[in-house]
Amino acid sequence: MNHQSALRRTPLYPLHVQLNGKLVPFAGYEMPVQYPLGVLKEHLHTRAGAGLFDVSHMGQVIVKAKSGVYADAALALEALVPIDILGLKAGRQRYGFFTNDEGGILDDLMITNRGDHLLVVVNAACKEVDLAYMQAQLTHCDVTLLEEQALIALQGPCAEAVLATLWDGASAMTFMDVRDADLCGAPCVVSRSGYSGEDGFEISVPAAKAEEVAQALLDHPECEAIGLGARDSLRLEAGLCLYGSDIDQSTTPVEASIEWAIQKSRRTGGAREGGFPGAQRILSELSNGASRRRVGLKPEGKAPVRAHAQLFADAEGQRLIGEVTSGGFGPSAEGPVAMGYLPAEHAVPGTQVFAEVRGKYLPMTVSSMPFITPTYKR
Amino acid sequence: MLKFTAEHEWLKLDGDVAAVGITQHAADQLGDLVFVELPEIGTELAKGDNAATVESVKAASDVYAPLDGEVTEVNQALVDDPSLVNSDPQGAWFFKLKLKNRADADNLLDEAAYQDLIG
Numbered sequence: 001m002n003h004q005s006a007l008r009r010t011p012l013y014p015l016h017v018q019l020n021g022k023l024v025p026f027a028g029y030e031m032p033v034q035y036p037l038g039v040l041k042e043h044l045h046t047r048a049g050a051g052l053f054d055v056s057h058m059g060q061v062i063v064k065a066k067s068g069v070y071a072d073a074a075l076a077l078e079a080l081v082p083i084d085i086l087g088l089k090a091g092r093q094r095y096g097f098f099t100n101d102e103g104g105i106l107d108d109l110m111i112t113n114r115g116d117h118l119l120v121v122v123n124a125a126c127k128e129v130d131l132a133y134m135q136a137q138l139t140h141c142d143v144t145l146l147e148e149q150a151l152i153a154l155q156g157p158c159a160e161a162v163l164a165t166l167w168d169g170a171s172a173m174t175f176m177d178v179r180d181a182d183l184c185g186a187p188c189v190v191s192r193s194g195y196s197g198e199d200g201f202e203i204s205v206p207a208a209k210a211e212e213v214a215q216a217l218l219d220h221p222e223c224e225a226i227g228l229g230a231r232d233s234l235r236l237e238a239g240l241c242l243y244g245s246d247i248d249q250s251t252t253p254v255e256a257s258i259e260w261a262i263q264k265s266r267r268t269g270g271a272r273e274g275g276f277p278g279a280q281r282i283l284s285e286l287s288n289g290a291s292r293r294r295v296g297l298k299p300e301g302k303a304p305v306r307a308h309a310q311l312f313a314d315a316e317g318q319r320l321i322g323e324v325t326s327g328g329f330g331p332s333a334e335g336p337v338a339m340g341y342l343p344a345e346h347a348v349p350g351t352q353v354f355a356e357v358r359g360k361y362l363p364m365t366v367s368s369m370p371f372i373t374p375t376y377k378r
Numbered sequence: 379m380l381k382f383t384a385e386h387e388w389l390k391l392d393g394d395v396a397a398v399g400i401t402q403h404a405a406d407q408l409g410d411l412v413f414v415e416l417p418e419i420g421t422e423l424a425k426g427d428n429a430a431t432v433e434s435v436k437a438a439s440d441v442y443a444p445l446d447g448e449v450t451e452v453n454q455a456l457v458d459d460p461s462l463v464n465s466d467p468q469g470a471w472f473f474k475l476k477l478k479n480r481a482d483a484d485n486l487l488d489e490a491a492y493q494d495l496i497g
Binding site for chain 2: 033034038039040041043229230232233302303304306328329331336358
C-alpha cells in the first residue's frame with residue numbers, strides 16, 4: 001500500500017483515528033467515509049440532531065485586490081463566474097461556478113464578501129487547478145490558498161444549539177451570513193450554510209486549534225462525527241450537485257438546473273450582462289432553454305438506481321435518452337432517490353423513464369428536488 | 379452441518395439442501411442494508427453465479443451461488459426488512475439451494491477454517 005503514503009491528512013486526522021473512523025482515500029486525502037455508527041444512522045442523526053463533518057480537504061482561498069478595494073476583486077472574479085459578486089454585501093455568501101469557453105463548469109464554489117477581500121471555497125479535487133487558474137487570471141489580485149486552515153461543517157436542526165455552547169453569535173445569523181467568531185480562543189470565520197439540506201454552519205478554524213474546536217462541539221450530547229458516506233447521501237436527498245458526478249466541464253449551468261445561481265445583473269439586459277467564459281451559450285440557454293436538463297428521479301420500486309445507470313424512454317431498453325449521475329438510497333426519503341440528465345421533453349415532473357439495473361429496466365418518475373424539505377434558516 | 383466460503387457466505391446443510399446467508403463479518407463490512415433482491419424459485423445456479431444482491435446506503439454487492447444447484451425457496455422476510463440481515467446474519471438465510479452434488483459441500487470451509495481466514 002505504498003500509494004497510501006502519498007495521501008495527505010487534515011488537521012483532524014488524529015480525531016478520526018481516535019473516533020475509529022473508517023479512513024479511505026478521497027481527493028488525495030485520507031478521509032473518514034464513516035464512523036462506527038455507520039452511514040445510515042449518521043445520515044439520520046444529522047437530520048435529527050447535529051452532525052460534524054471534516055471538510056478541511058476543500059480549498060479555502062483569499063482573493064484580495066492589490067488596490068485593497070473590494071469592488072476591484074469582485075469585478076475581477078466576475079470575469080470567471082456568471083455571478084453577481086459586486087452586489088454581494090459584506091458578510092454574505094453566494095454559490096457560484098467557474099465556467100469554460102463552451103459554457104461548461106470547471107468547478108463549483110462558495111464566494112464570500114469579507115469586507116475588503118473575497119473568501120472562495122472550492123472542491124478538494126480541483127483546488128490546485130483552481131488556484132493556478134485564479135492566480136493566472138486575476139492579475140490585479142493576490143490569490144492565496146489558506147494552507148493552515150481547517151474547515152468543519154456542523155449540520156442539522158441542533159447545529160445552532162451546539163455552536164451556541166461555544167459562541168453567542170450563532171442564533172443571530174441567517175442562511176448565507178458569514179461572521180468572525182472566537183471559538184475556544186481561536187479566530188474563526190463562521191458561515192450559516194452547508195451541503196446537507198439542513199440548517200447548519202461551516203467553520204473555518206486555524207489548523208492548530210481545529211481538533212480542540214471539533215472536540216468541544218462533539219462534547220455536546222446531540223453532536224456526532226459524520227463521514228463522507230452520509231455527506232453524500234444527505235446532499236443527494238437535498239438535490240445538491242457533486243462536482244465530477246452531476247456537473248463537470250461537459251455540463252452547462254442551465255443543463256445542470258443551477259441557473260438560479262445566476263443573478264439578473266449577469267443575464268441578458270442586466271447591468272453587467274455576460275462577461276464570463278461561455279457567456280454566449282449560457283445566456284442563450286437562459287433565454288431559450290437547454291436541450292437537456294438535470295432532474296430528480298424517483299425509482300418506483302425499492303431498488304436503488306446508482307450513478308451511470310442508463311436511462312431509456314421505453315421499458316424494453318430500445319431508446320437510450322440519458323444517464324443517472326448520482327443515485328442511491330435516501331434514508332430520510334425512506335426509499336431510493338437519484339438525479340440525472342434527460343432531454344428537455346422528458347425532463348418534466350411526472351414523466352416515466354426506465355433505468356437499466358442488472359439487466360432489468362426499472363421504472364422511475366421524474367421528480368422535483370429536493371427529496372426532503374430543507375430547513376435553512378432564512 | 380455449517381459450512382463457509384471465502385466470499386463470506388455460510389451454508390446450513392440439511393440433506394442435499396443448503397440454506398445460504400452472509401456472515402457476520404460480511405454484514406459488518408457492508409453496514410446497514412437497505413435493499414435485498416433474491417433469485418427466483420427454480421433458478422438453476424452454477425457456483426460463482428450472482429444469486430442475490432444486497433445494498434447499503436453507499437453501494438450494491440453481490441451474493442454468489444456457493445455451489446451448483448437449484449433455488450427451491452427464498453426468504454421474502456429479508457426483502458420486506460433488509461435490517462434483519464444486520465441484526466442476525468447467521469439466522470437470515472437468503473435462499474435454499476438443492477445441491478447438484480451434495481459431496482461438493484465437503485470441500486467448503488468449516489467454521490474454524492473460516493475464522494482463520496478473516497483473522
